[in-house]
Structures are given as structure tokens and as C-alpha cells.
Amino acid sequence: MTAKRLGWAVAAMGVLLACIYLFLYAPIFYVIYTSFAADIVWPFPPAFSMAAYGDLFTSSLYGDALRNSLVLGLGSALLSTVLATGGAIGVLRHRSRWRGLALGLFLTPLFVADLLIGISTLAFNARVLDLPGNMYSAIAANAIPGTSFAFLIILAQLVRYDWAMDDAAMVFGAGPVRCFIEITLPTIWPCLLGAFLIGFILAFNNLEISFYNLGAIPTLPSVAWGSLRFGLGPELFALAAMVNFIVFAIFGVMYLLMRYKIVRFGYRETL
Amino acid sequence: MARGSVSKGGLGTSAMTGIRSSLARRGQFRFACLAGPGALFIVVALLLPLLAIVVFSFWRTESYELYADWNLDNYRVLLGEPAYRIFFLRSLAMAAAVSFVCLVFAWPIAYFIAKHGGRYRLLLVLLLAAPFFTGVILRITALQGLLGPIGLVNMALAELGIGPVGMLMYTPLAAGLGLFYLFVPFMATAIYLSLANFNFELLEVAKINGARPWRAFVEITWPLNAIGTAIGLVLVFIPCLASALTQRFLGGPNATSLGMSLAQQFGETGTWALGSAMGVFLFLASLAGILVVRRTIDLKRAGFTGALGA
Structure with missing residues (x-):
């Protein structure tokens, strides 16, 4: 009887998960749908047009914005993943009386809202360093919360990591760097990739931090913000739709890889 | 080299503590190399700006400029x-x-x-x-x-x-x-x-x-x-x-x-x-x-x- 009731509970959780996915993706589908609509203000009843996609490729503003967003996202994700990997390994592997302090520092950004990071870095850059808005300070500022997220993700995975393998490699004379590349990295790469991906997404689409640090450099969110005054341009919907097509394609490939067990992404059958 | 000094001095002597402290120092050094950059980054990129905000909150703005006269008006x-x-x-x-x-x-x-x-x-x-x-x-x-x-x-x-x-x-x-x-x-x-x-x-x-x-x-x-x-x-x-x-x-x-x-x-x-x-x-x-x-x-x-x- 208990097993049957548990079965119901599992089914209910599954249905809830499906509902949450539906809720999360409804606006995404709406964006995709609207990108094909002839009139984005009155998208119903449907009237389709590809005009938005044509305009997207002829306009230079969106190309620049996309490029800047990509640079910002990749730079920030790289910086935060590198810093967080070092931090997580250091905190887990080496005893030090500074361990608690380091742990606290790496987690501090979680306690500071994006808006606050944005305005404080703006105030610091503008009034203390006398620095105008630029891409480097935007990358650094976006990497602040990115580092925390990456640190958490990597830490959660590394807790299970067996350091005896590294010790074994060291006994056989491998240096710390070689040991990391040949032993640690092949095991933990999925979580580094996850941390990088999260850092990228957050920085790519960040408005509140980037807005205050970039000055006049356009990124996708700032272009969206700027165009709100006249109503969002249909090109933005088209661009978002294309980004989502790519994401869905990647997920499709991941599903196939998992389905046919070509890549395990860190999953072990015995767990 | 470290191993040699153990066999000479035996266990529980000053040589052992020497190794232990050198190992600890190496651990400290590696820890600093690994976690140091990130910690420093957080201090410089986040804590200093937050400190700046705290300071500015006691200042005064007039026509978009900040003036450093300390007060609690804000x-x-x-x-x-x-x-x-x-x-x-x-x-x-x-x-x-x-x-x-x-x-x-x-x-x-x-x-x-x-x-x-x-x-x-x-x-x-x-x-x-x-x-x-x-x-x-x-x-x-x-x-x-x-x-x-x-x-x-x-x-x-x-x-x-x-x-x-x-x-x-x-x-x-x-x-x-x-x-x-x-x-x-x-x-x-x-x-x-x-x-x-x-x-x-x-x-x-x-x-x-x-x-x-x-x-x-x-x-x-x-x-x-x-x-x-x-x-x-x-x-x-x-x-x-x-x-x-x-x-x-x-x-x-x-x-x-x-x-x-x-x-x-x-x-x-x-x-x-x-x-x-x-x-x-x-x-x-x-x-x-x-x-x-x-x-x-x-x-x-x-x-x-x-x-x-x-």
C-alpha cells in the first residue's frame, strides 16, 4: 500500500515538474511565436511574417549588441570559472587557517543583489577611479556573482571527488599542474562546463550590472531596455527566438548523447 | 630529501616536526595560490565598491555632483x-x-x-x-x-x-x-x-x-x-x-x-x-x-x- 501511495507521490511530483517547465517556457514560446507575427503589439489572431528576421540581419545595431553580449558573457564566464575552480580546490584540498575567510569571501556576492553590485561598482569606478564605462569593468563586475555561482556548483561536485587519485599521481612524480590536467580535469569537466555555462548565461543577459558599467556600449539587454520607450523592436524577438533555437538544438543533441550513453556528463550508473 | 631526514632522525623528533611544518607551509602556499586570486578579486571588485557606497551615503549630492561634507541627512x-x-x-x-x-x-x-x-x-x-x-x-x-x-x-x-x-x-x-x-x-x-x-x-x-x-x-x-x-x-x-x-x-x-x-x-x-x-x-x-x-x-x-x- 505504501509503495502504491509513493508511486502516486512520484507521479504528482513529475506532473508538477512538467507544469513548472510549461510555465517557464510559455513566455519563451510566446517570444518565438511573436517573432513570426506580422504585428507584435496585436499578435492574435495569428498573421505570420518573416519581416523581423530580415530587419535583424540588415541592422548593424543588433549585430554589435550581440557581439558585445557574447564578449561580455564569455569573458565573465571564463574569469569566474577559473577563479572559482581554484577557490573550490583550495578550500577542499588544503588546510589553512584562512579557509573560513576564503569560503566566506567566495560566497559574499550571493548576499549582494545585482542592482547593488551595479550601482556600487558604478560609484566606485566613476568617483574613486575616475573610470568611464568600459567592457573590462563590466566583465569584472559580472564575474562577481558568476564566481559565487561557479564556486557553489564546483564545490557541490568536488565534495564527492576522491583526492587519493591525485595523491597517487603526485607519488609517481606528477606536478600539481600536470596532475590537475591529467587526473582532476577529466573527472570534473562536466561541472566546470556547468559553472561556465551558468556564468555565461548570467552575464550574457545581465541588465542591472552591465547597464551601470558599460556606459554607451550596447548589449542585447541594454538595447532591449533602450527600445522599450518606443515598444520592443520585433528584431529583438527574432534574435531571442534564434538564440532559443540554438539552445534547443544543443539540448536535443545532449538528449541523444545521454539516451545512447555516448557521453555520461558525470552520471554514474551505480549512484 | 625529506624522507632521508626521517630515517636519520627517527620518529617523533625535531626532524619530523620539521617535515610536518614544511608540508603545512607548502599546503598554505598552494592554498594561497589557488584561493588567493578569487578572494582578492572579491575584495577589490566587490568589497571596495561597497565600502565606497557606505562612504558616499554620508556625503551630499548637489546638481549631480558628490560633495564630501559628512552628514546624516540621507x-x-x-x-x-x-x-x-x-x-x-x-x-x-x-x-x-x-x-x-x-x-x-x-x-x-x-x-x-x-x-x-x-x-x-x-x-x-x-x-x-x-x-x-x-x-x-x-x-x-x-x-x-x-x-x-x-x-x-x-x-x-x-x-x-x-x-x-x-x-x-x-x-x-x-x-x-x-x-x-x-x-x-x-x-x-x-x-x-x-x-x-x-x-x-x-x-x-x-x-x-x-x-x-x-x-x-x-x-x-x-x-x-x-x-x-x-x-x-x-x-x-x-x-x-x-x-x-x-x-x-x-x-x-x-x-x-x-x-x-x-x-x-x-x-x-x-x-x-x-x-x-x-x-x-x-x-x-x-x-x-x-x-x-x-x-x-x-x-x-x-x-x-x-x-x-x-
Whole structure:
């Protein structure tokens, strides 16, 4: 009887998960749908047009914005993943009386809202360093919360990591760097990739931090913000739709890889 | 070389302590190399700017310029003006409510992914994060398009003859729904990351010993994953407390938040000193929220091996 009731509970959780996915993706589908609509203000009843996609490729503003967003996202994700990997390994592997302090520092950004990071870095850059808005300070500022997220993700995975393998490699004379590349990295790469991906997404689409640090450099969110005054341009919907097509394609490939067990992404059958 | 000195000196002599201290020093050095850059980065990029905000909050702005004459006027305005108090209390209530609702929804879905996701677990978690590839503004506008007066939901209801539902248009409820939409993935992911390290066999042990599923959850699963819950609560509460965009688009006139007002000080009105004071206030409120989370949730048992050690 208990097993049957548990079965119901599992089914209910599954249905809830499906509902949450539906809720999360409804606006995404709406964006995709609207990108094909002839009139984005009155998208119903449907009237389709590809005009938005044509305009997207002829306009230079969106190309620049996309490029800047990509640079910002990749730079920030790289910086935060590198810093967080070092931090997580250091905190887990080496005893030090500074361990608690380091742990606290790496987690501090979680306690500071994006808006606050944005305005404080703006105030610091503008009034203390006398620095105008630029891409480097935007990358650094976006990497602040990115580092925390990456640190958490990597830490959660590394807790299970067996350091005896590294010790074994060291006994056989491998240096710390070689040991990391040949032993640690092949095991933990999925979580580094996850941390990088999260850092990228957050920085790519960040408005509140980037807005205050970039000055006049356009990124996708700032272009969206700027165009709100006249109503969002249909090109933005088209661009978002294309980004989502790519994401869905990647997920499709991941599903196939998992389905046919070509890549395990860190999953072990015995767990 | 180190090994040689051991064999000469024997165990428990000064040579041994020498090795131990040199090993410890090497550990310290490696620790500094690994964790140092990140820690330094946080200090320079985050703590110094926050310190600057604290300093500026005691200064004065006049026609968009900051002047360094120390005073408490900003705080006096902030505490004296009823409008700011309302914005603050409203943001606080909203953040608390959204955090709670996110918690209630995130636990079952994170549990389902961790326990029953099988080899698709990573994909299922990434599916929670993928909406972030679309910008916040676009998603909020799309939500507006779905929920708003001419949105899909209300059009469908009108077709059915029920008429538009006012509750979903420009009300605090709509803003809350928007915040839930934006932040439930954070909560679910945090809880999932904790559950991914949770040994589900403990539940089998509980079952063998006669515990009902609910009791096993309350006594084992929940306390051992309290760290995930706590991190999730922080990840939702802090940005909700500061949120400005969602309220602006979905909330209507009765949802003006602390974040909106704060952003205004650094934008339109250019009163940086007052804005800084609001920032300090926001930070203190966030800290208070975190302390409440720490008080309510017992983190002592939340270690990854808590039950095994006890």
C-alpha cells in the first residue's frame, strides 16, 4: 500500500515538474511565436511574417549588441570559472587557517543583489577611479556573482571527488599542474562546463550590472531596455527566438548523447 | 630529501616536526595560490565598491555632483519619508512571500529530478536554467503579453465569456508571479545540488526501521539538505528584495519597490548620496534576512555526512 501511495507521490511530483517547465517556457514560446507575427503589439489572431528576421540581419545595431553580449558573457564566464575552480580546490584540498575567510569571501556576492553590485561598482569606478564605462569593468563586475555561482556548483561536485587519485599521481612524480590536467580535469569537466555555462548565461543577459558599467556600449539587454520607450523592436524577438533555437538544438543533441550513453556528463550508473 | 631526514632522525623528533611544518607551509602556499586570486578579486571588485557606497551615503549630492561634507541627512530622509518606508516594507513582504512560494514549489521538483531523473538529471536541471538565455526584459514583456489585458490568458477567458481577470493585470500579485517565474529555477537548482550529494539509501534504512515516508522526509531528507534550502532562500530573497524591473512592468502603480526607487537615484534624479544610503539600507536588510534564514534553518545537521557522523 505504501509503495502504491509513493508511486502516486512520484507521479504528482513529475506532473508538477512538467507544469513548472510549461510555465517557464510559455513566455519563451510566446517570444518565438511573436517573432513570426506580422504585428507584435496585436499578435492574435495569428498573421505570420518573416519581416523581423530580415530587419535583424540588415541592422548593424543588433549585430554589435550581440557581439558585445557574447564578449561580455564569455569573458565573465571564463574569469569566474577559473577563479572559482581554484577557490573550490583550495578550500577542499588544503588546510589553512584562512579557509573560513576564503569560503566566506567566495560566497559574499550571493548576499549582494545585482542592482547593488551595479550601482556600487558604478560609484566606485566613476568617483574613486575616475573610470568611464568600459567592457573590462563590466566583465569584472559580472564575474562577481558568476564566481559565487561557479564556486557553489564546483564545490557541490568536488565534495564527492576522491583526492587519493591525485595523491597517487603526485607519488609517481606528477606536478600539481600536470596532475590537475591529467587526473582532476577529466573527472570534473562536466561541472566546470556547468559553472561556465551558468556564468555565461548570467552575464550574457545581465541588465542591472552591465547597464551601470558599460556606459554607451550596447548589449542585447541594454538595447532591449533602450527600445522599450518606443515598444520592443520585433528584431529583438527574432534574435531571442534564434538564440532559443540554438539552445534547443544543443539540448536535443545532449538528449541523444545521454539516451545512447555516448557521453555520461558525470552520471554514474551505480549512484 | 625529506624522507632521508626521517630515517636519520627517527620518529617523533625535531626532524619530523620539521617535515610536518614544511608540508603545512607548502599546503598554505598552494592554498594561497589557488584561493588567493578569487578572494582578492572579491575584495577589490566587490568589497571596495561597497565600502565606497557606505562612504558616499554620508556625503551630499548637489546638481549631480558628490560633495564630501559628512552628514546624516540621507538617512534622516530615508527614515523620515513615509514613501520610502512603504517601498521598503512592500519589497520586504514581496521578497518573503515569493521566497516561501518558491520553496514550496522547488522542493518537489528538485527532489523528483535528483531521485528519479536517472541519467537525464543534468539535462533536466539545465532545462530549468535555459530560460535565462532569453533576456529578463523580453521574458517579462512576454509574461505581460500572456497575462496582460490583451494577453493570451485574458483573450481566451473572454472567448469563454468569463471576462478578463483583473488580478493578473498590473497588480502586486502579477509582480509576485513574475518574480516567482524569474527565481524559482535558482531555488530548484540550489536544492537539487544539495540532493545530488544526498545519500538516498538513508531513506531505505529509515523505511526498514519502520518510518513512514513523511517522517523520513522530516527527520532525514529535510535536515540533511538544509544547506540547499538555505542557499536557495538566499538566492531568491536577496534579488527579490532589490528587484525593480518586474514590479515596473507587471506591478502597476501599487507595486513601486525599494529597488525602483534606488535605481531612480542613480538614474533620473542623480542623487547619488541618497541612493548610496538606500543601497546601504538594502544591504543591511539583506543581511537581516540571511540571519533569519540562519536562525530558522538548523545548519548544524546539514553537513554532507551529518547523519553518519552523529
